[in-house]
Amino acid sequence: MCDVTDWSLQEALYDVAAKQFGKTVDIVIIVAGILESSDLLNDAEQDGSYRTLEVNLAAAAKATRTAVQHFIKNDKPGLVIHTSSIYGFCGAPLAPLYAASKHGILGLVKSYGTLFRSTNIRVNAVAPHFVDTPMVSGPSKDVATALGMVPMSRCVSAYMHVIEDETLNGKAGKQAKVSTTCH
Secondary structure, X not given: OOOOOOHHHHHHHHHHHXXXXXXXXXXXXXXXXXXXXXXXXOOOHHHOOOHXXXXXXXXXXXXXXXXXXXXXXXXXXXXXXXXXXXHHOOOOOOOHHHHHHHHHHHHHHHHHHHXXXXXXXXXXXXXXXXXXXXXXXXXXXXXXXXXXXXXXXHHHHHHHHHHHOOOOOXXXXXXXXXXXXXX
């Protein structure tokens, strides 16, 4: 287990991978994310109502920075793939902090992709719609099913495309002009 909001634990994952597999990391896929609704009338800063931003955006920024540091330290090319969402391209009235975090992911990808364009470090994103996973359950699954669920295999294909197409850098979903959205 790793608390993705903890910088030192993210750094430690590279040592764990090296010890476990005897190799350094080449690809970092950032998929940690949560969806918490906020009660606009009754939330308070101390109640954890901003955890969605901490996990989905701040931790993703930390993961990108630790990955880039790893690639530079090991003088090797690397790839970071973020997981955004279809809600990175539009609003989500019932989950505004989630949508804001996924918009933020797209900003990170565009910015880091531009920053590292002259290196062998690529930063991209996949932006799935509702994916059929245990995270979508109960009444939420009914709504997601009505809107259209995406099988995990389509998302895996999108990640594989980003891995294989070395021309992609700083791209997300529709911008990549490829099937990096899973819908």
